[in-house]
Amino acid sequence: MCAIFRLALEQADRLRDLAIAWAHGQAFAGFLLVVLAGAAAALAAWLVRRFAPHATGSGIPHVEAVLRQEVPPAPFILLPVKFVGGLLAIGSGLALGREGPSVQMGASIAHVAAALSQRCWADSRVLMAAGAGAGLATAFNAPIAGAVFVLEELVQRFEQRIAIAALAASATAIGTARAILGDQTDFTVIALDHVPSFSLPLFLVLGAVAGLLAVGYNRSLLATMAAFERMRLLLPEVRAALVGAAVAAVAWFAPSFVGGGDALTQRALSGVEPLAFLPLLFLLRVVMGHASYAAGTPGGLFAPMLVLGAQSGLLFGAACLFVFPGLGVPVQAFAVVGMAAFFTGVVRAPLTGIVLITEMTAAFTVLLPMLGACCAAMLVPTLLRNLPIYESLREGTLRRERTLQKR
Template identity: 60%
Template sequence: MNYAGKGASAAETELDRAGLLALSALALLIGGLAGIVGAAYRAALASADRFRGVVIGWAQGEGLLGFVAVVAICAAAAFIAAWMVRRLSPHASGSGIPHVEAVLHGLVPPASFILLPVKFIGGVLAIGSGLALGREGPSVQIGAVIGHLVGVGSGRNWSDCRALLAAGAGAGLATAFNAPMAGAVFVLEELVQKFEHRTALAALAASSTAMATVHFILGDSPELKVPPIDYPEPAIGPLFFILGAALGFLGIFYNWLLFRTLALYDSFARTPVELRAAATGALVGVLAWFAPALVGGGENITQAALMGSQDIFILPFVLMLRFGLGSASYAAGTPGGLFAPMLTLGALAGLFFGVVCGLLLPGLEIQPQAFAVVGMTALFTSAVRAPLTGMVLVTEMTGSAVLLLPMLAACFTAMLAPTVLRCAPIYESLRERLLRR
């Protein structure tokens, strides 16, 4: 009997157990740090939105001078955000999720500390100026930087640093949307795209302490409020399959439009990126002057859609406007994500579908708000190809689980269309674009 072998095995098991406990402790620390930074980022964005509203309210009483002031402020904020990215941290451009994925796949080196302040300040300037960008992209990349720095600083090997980086990214998503489970699922389904026990443990730990920290600082409530929604009757069930298929094709169009817009901006390569961002900011400033509720990340529009307060005759125009505004904002090269604007589009499209179905099928008790909630999940699934993340994210954001089965049906058909047509998921395409640059 090989007692030496047994002893070595036991020692290795004990060492692995100690390493797992150390990894878990570090993940808890990373979650707390990501929660503090994430809460500060959300508070800064809320202040920036309020400031924009105050400025626009003042400017609309000042005539032409006020109009010029709004356009100039929005252009200047976008200019500074793009300048910070170009001069200090090019990887801070856009969502940041493609870069995090590239790091986790070993294709590019991790970002340095400088990305954190660039992403934070640049994101506040860009989103605060009214660009249609989401706060989750910066939060994810900031969390990833925190995770990597803590891993390196504690002397962990690359395998553990990779797990901590992914956990920090998940914690960032959790803080952005008050969705801790979605943060953990996002790590496994989208970032690493496989189930790894150590990564899963680290992601759960980081997301839990991140949300505990955010709740302590900002309070505990769902991200979105929805009216009471009844469980849909069986006769309505097929409509969710149809909604998913429709949004499957809409997601294909969303990805196509985004990359066409990126190519268009790239065609002006001789023009400094700061000027391109300023031009986009100026256009957003013009829109903000006439329709201030239609600019920014879109959380207010999503909330209005979930309450069913959008006019059916206005909905298609708002939807088209936000499609174009979101693509142009992302192509500007400033920090900002895609999740929040995408969820806004899904809510608007779902609400429109539900209202039309209610008019065409008056015999059914249709709640358009239910289709708005499911639409958020379906469009996300079509574009990102991460149905579990989408379902968990929207369920946590709305605080309602009654629509899980309709979500499942819609996600099935929403994922079927782009998969059959071989349209690549948006973050995979963005990652490939990043590696070509």
């Protein structure tokens, strides 16, 4: 299911790019058509509001709440709503990731399997956790990260039964997905040498900077969501249409800037992004990502976070090479480490971040600087008492559940 979701998103991206290229030949009428097509995100918001309220956003906070027995599992209707809604939202250009829908769809499929086989709650919980990990593994072609994510983030402790099931589910999911998608890594990075010992302190600084950026990211995302919730006079579909139209206007001028952002991440990892324009692009992606997530459509945070992490790491690395010309560390190493550090600062799951980025880039030679950077990225938000993003979002899930129960 998640492999088909990835293929559908790839086709949607191609169709969007082709449509924008065609629309450029239609002058102003073409621009209006592109903007109206972007407003199709309203349909995704309508599906969520009408059929499956828990399909909004990433879905990972909802899965966490279900595993803690804070909310009941979602009904089966969530699965098609998440698939179709995620395809509409991300395919229309919203800056959202595929991993959130994949995780929630994996947990939903596991819940159906548990119900059909009449498993008890303990067994159902194991299956749902394993299914969620398999979804993440498929989303990023990262089987070990899927299992680690289950233990570190979803259940937040080591449970032998869940560990065995998560490893088995991730392995079989990747075996199935690679038969459909191929076995190449998600990102291509030049062969990186081991980082010299004298440059390791710079990666600690990078981690601290990433931690500070993560605090700002978390706070601004929650503030954006709160601002959208205060717009009670506007239906969720109207808000999603406005956001989709605004993102489509950006796509008219720069099609590669919208969507999940894999192309932007690859450019940063290749070190070819124009440095003078990078800060503005970073801010643009933050604004688009926050508005897209607050619009109430299905879509995750991981992929947009990886874009920001790679861009911030690339910018930091370029600054280091400017100050220390003889450093001998390529900017690509900073971009790779920046991805893991920023992810760690936002989610507070360092093992998942390290394993995920290593599997996605095959950059095993930067594990040591990545470890130090993630330590610093974990420490800074903790000292500033900033909650991990999914813990904050889970509180919103619980409020939504209480509201639904009152209806």
